[in-house]
Amino acid sequence: MKIYSYTNLSKQKIEDICLRTLEDDAAIAERVGQIINQVKTTGDQALLDYAGQFDGVKLERLFLDEQEIETIxxxxxxxxxxxxxxxxxxxxxxxxxxxxxxxxxxxxxGVSCWRESRPISRVGLYIPGGSAVLPSTFLMLGIPAMLAGCEEIVVCSPPQKDGKTNCYLAYCAKLLGIKKIYLAGGAQAIAAMAYGTTSVPQVYKIFGPGNRYVTQAKQQILASGIAAIDMPAGPSEVLIIADRSASPAFVAADLLAQAEHGSDSQSILVSTSTELIAEVMQEIDNQISYLPRATVAAAAIANSYAVHCENLQQAMAFSNAYAPEHLILATEEFEALIPQISNAGSVFLGNLTPESAGDYASGTNHTLPTSGFAKAYSGVSTDSFLKKITFQHITPSGLKAIGPAVEILATAEGLQAHKNAITIRLKSTDGY
Amino acid sequence: MKIYSYTNLSKQKIEDICLRTLEDDAAIAERVGQIINQVKTTGDQALLDYAGQFDGVKLERLFLDEQEIETIxxxxxxxxxxxxxxxxxxxxxxxxxxxxxxxxxxxxxGVSCWRESRPISRVGLYIPGGSAVLPSTFLMLGIPAMLAGCEEIVVCSPPQKDGKTNCYLAYCAKLLGIKKIYLAGGAQAIAAMAYGTTSVPQVYKIFGPGNRYVTQAKQQILASGIAAIDMPAGPSEVLIIADRSASPAFVAADLLAQAEHGSDSQSILVSTSTELIAEVMQEIDNQISYLPRATVAAAAIANSYAVHCENLQQAMAFSNAYAPEHLILATEEFEALIPQISNAGSVFLGNLTPESAGDYASGTNHTLPTSGFAKAYSGVSTDSFLKKITFQHITPSGLKAIGPAVEILATAEGLQAHKNAITIRLKSTDGY
Known part of the structure; x- marks a missing residue:
């Protein structure tokens, strides 16, 4: 893990080390394009074929029904x-x-305006299930979809080797009142939800994390305009701001929790104390050897770095430039730092609030903007499953009050028919 | 204007007539790709060249400063x-x-969670200024950006023939406290805001309408991941639900107001009364001849249609399938219809609430989802300029309460380091 000194970093160097290059893999893009096209044209048959090819199962049917979910x-x-x-x-x-x-x-x-929320009527949730099964993702997407009132919640998850799903996902479906789980994974699942097949209903917005094929498929679907997606995605990341009040063991544990996600994960430590940085490095060495995913974690740690800052203000400045998905404030002074946070997905305050609490159970959503997207995007929330429609109503006296301004502006913009829509009403309002 | 009978329309036919095909013009896409690349590599020089080429002006400098804005x-x-x-x-x-x-x-x-809003610190507003100057767009984007607290609000608008901007936009800038207007239009303006040039600051999210080059540039910028955009865009559209209580003259005026935007605009009439449909057609003929943009409006009207429905429930069902950008309820019974609206951008209630009121001055935003995107997207609001960051704080007793659930779920997902981040803290909390 490389260590930088903030005061020695040029503006350009800060930009460089904050940059997460989203690999633009043309081979993956082309393959995903083929898969999407295959699902678009041959529907269920493509999904059955891909289940054989990628998941190693011969499916009789592309979904589990309520009874099967109950049993599992x-x-x-x-x-x-x-x-x-x-x-x-x-x-x-x-x-x-x-x-x-x-x-x-x-x-x-006489001029009333308001907003009302409406659920997105058909949404698709992708729940990964390859190397790990992710009941937490099912909860994080299914709960706000249910609360928003989405009429059709389509859930796709790759079939397990037995052609079913596992008991954790099945139990989540039961809690959420979801009566079908579609057994499709990867880019083909995203394509099925975007275009619809005989078995899989078409949806208007697709949510959920996944590997590079899934992420690429969502990007291609977004670009085609056929469906919306939750947000662009890259590898997961954490940035920890730690001062002398932090526990090196806790900080190391949090960095490793991020690192075990994948070798392309980033675990960034920003500290006002060179001693703490050294102690954390030592703790990482101590803890990593006990991890089942030690190799993955070690690769991610090698891909990460620490930044030494003079004070917490510098640390916050660096964090805002990085715009982390997860930000942990491992300091007793976290209260004072909150107003200085401008870019982050989710923030974990103090020494007893690990990211993994938010990943699973504290209540906040774990579907968050990565790769610097926190500069412009929020994480998933109930809002993500709703649209806000604006309404307006004008009375006769309201029309008289607002009409002239509209007429003048429409004329200024050269839109005579816009003006007429007011004028013709104003002329007749004496009759109202 | 073709007239359909709702009861005679098959499900497939409804889908077909609701479809707004976004033209996928490969030639425009390629040209826009070249423009973006040129701006990315040569910056200000590209902008100056394009101002000469597309706007016919030789600019000395790429922006108007506060004093110049004040004068104009x-x-x-x-x-x-x-x-x-x-x-x-x-x-x-x-x-x-x-x-x-x-x-x-x-x-x-002991487990507290909340959300706090933060402005997107750098946003870009594109204000068209070719065939028409659009002060209304400047207000619709500038006001929420200012309210959200965006630090840097970059405004691009094509230079007029005199190398300046017009007095309406300048006055809006003054009201909004915006001290520079960048003189760049088209795809090159979008590229400049996405990548930054010596003169034009880089932004994280780009807003605003435009011609097909602007729209295509925003799509390419979104796909590249360099900046977010407000929403995908297509031609503007209105759907009017009218019963016998509607005024044919008002309905015709509203259909024409939409139609004058462009020949690809859609003005859809959905009515429970064949008599009203006939009367509206007659009124369109009467009113259109007086319009300066009659040719454009006539082309759009020819591109549009009416649907006769048995009742208002059918009319709402059709409207929800169409998902209009603007929905006018030209009926005295609008109150009863509001809960039935599921897909629309902005809704205009009753016979005295024309769309043009909302386009300019009622208070609602006029940047709205077109082309059926209202099924998944909201219009621009103050929220569009904000991100919501989640926060959480856990106390020692909170950690004891939530810890075991996190440990079990992390173990179920095979993420041992996630579990350790809890375990190591639980072990030490006796000391807190």
Missing amino acids: ASEIPQDAREAIETAYANIRMFHAAQLKTEDKIETMP | ASEIPQDAREAIETAYANIRMFHAAQLKTEDKIETMP
């Missing part, structure tokens, strides 16, 4: 059931609080 | 000044009400 869900161990229920309750409480109705605003006497 | 703004006629001020006040009031702070949620004792 019943196999869940008691402790996992309780853990999922705890996570479910917390995530539900936090996301339910995001549902708001808004007041009508009378912008002028 | 002083030329605004008194009535236009007052009209802009009325629009400004209404739009500001409606968008200011969208700024909200949210409560902290204690999802479990």
Whole structure:
């Protein structure tokens, strides 16, 4: 892990080390384009073929029905059931609080304007299930979709070797009231939800993480205009700001938790203390050897770096330039830093709030902007499953108040018919 | 204007007539790709060259400064000044009400989660200025950007023949406190804001309407991941639901107001009354001849259609399938229809609320999802200029409450380091 000194970094160098290059792999893009086209043209048959080819299973049918989900869900161990229920309750409480109705605003006497939310009626959730099964992702996407009131929630997850799904996902489906799980993974699942097949319903917006094929498929679907997506995605990342009040062991554990996701993950340490940086490095060495995914974590750590800053203000400046997906403030002074945060996906405050709490169960969403997208994007929330429609109503006296301004502006923009729509009403309002 | 009968339309036929094909013009895409690349590599020089080539002006400098803006703004006629001020006040009031702070949620004792909004620090606004100058667009984008607190608001608008901008835009800049207007239009303006040049600052999100070159440039910028955009865009459109309580003259005026935007605009009439449809057709014929943009409007009307429905429920079903950018409920029964609206950008209620009121001055935003994107996207609002960052804080007792659930879920997902980040803290909390 390379160590930089903030005061020695030029503006250009800061930009360079903050840059996460999204690999533009032409071979993957081309292959994904082929897969999308195949699903678009041959539908279910393509999904069955790809399940054989990529997942190694011969499927009879492309989904599990309610009864099958119920049976599989019943196999869940008691402790996992309780853990999922705890996570479910917390995530539900936090996301339910995001549902708001808004007041009508009378912008002028007789001119009322307001917004009302409506669910996106058909949404698609992609739940990865290759190297790891991710019940947490199912909760993070399924709960806000359900709270928003989406009529059709299409869930795709790759089939396991037995041609089914696992008990954790099945139990999540049961909790969420989702009656079908479509057994499709990868780019082909994204294509199926975007274009629809005989089995898989077409949706208007697609959510969920995945490997580079899934991510590339979502980008191509977005570009084609056929469906919206949650957000662009790159490898996961954490940035930890730590001062002398931090625990080197905790900081190392958090850096490693990020690092075990994949060798392209980044675990960035920003500290006001060179001693702490050294201690954290030592702790990483101590802890990493016990990890089942030590090789992956070691590669990610090698791909990461530490920045030594003179003070916490410099540390925050660096963090805002990096715009991390996850930001941990491993300092007792976190309160003072909150107003200085401008770019981050989700923030973990103090020494007892690890990222993994938010990954699973604290209540916040774990679908967050990576790769610097936190400069312009928010993470997934209940809002992501809603549209806000504006409404307006004008009374006869409102029309008289607002009409002349509209007529003048329409004329200034050379749009005579826009003006006429007002004039013709104004002329007739004496009759109202 | 073709007339369909809803009850005779098959599901497939409804899909077909609701489809707005976004023309995939390979020649435009290629040309825009070249322009973007030229701006990316040669910066200001490319902008100066394109101003000569496309706008027919030789610029000395790529922006107007505060003093120049002030001078140009002083030329605004008194009535236009007052009209802009009325629009400004209404739009500001409606968008200011969208700024909200949210409560902290204690999802479990000792586990607090909340969201805080932060402005997108650098945003770019594209204000068209070719065939028409659009002060209304400047207000619709500038006001929420200012309210959100965006630090750098970069405004690009093509130079007029005199190498300046017009007095309406200059006056809007003055009201908004914007001190520079960059004199760049078309795809080159979008590229300049995405990549930055010596003169034009780089931004993280780009807003604004434009011709097909501008729209294509925004799509390519989005696909490259270099900046976010407000939303995908296609030609403008209105759908009017009208019953016998509607005025044929008002409906015709509203259809024509939409039609004058461009020959590819759609003006859709959905009515429960064949008599009203006939009367509206007659009124269109009467009114169109007086329009300066009659040829454009006639082409758009020819490109549009009417649908006769048995009742307002059928009309709403058709409207939701179409997902119009603008929906006018030209009926006295609009209240009962509001809950049935699921897909629309902005809704105009009753016979005295023309779309042009919302285009300019009622207070709602006129940057709205076209081409069926209203199924998944909202229009521009103050939210569009903000990100919501999630925060969480866990106390020692909170960690004990939530810890076991996180440990079990991390283990279920095979992520041992995620579990360790909890375990190592739980082990030490006796010391807290």
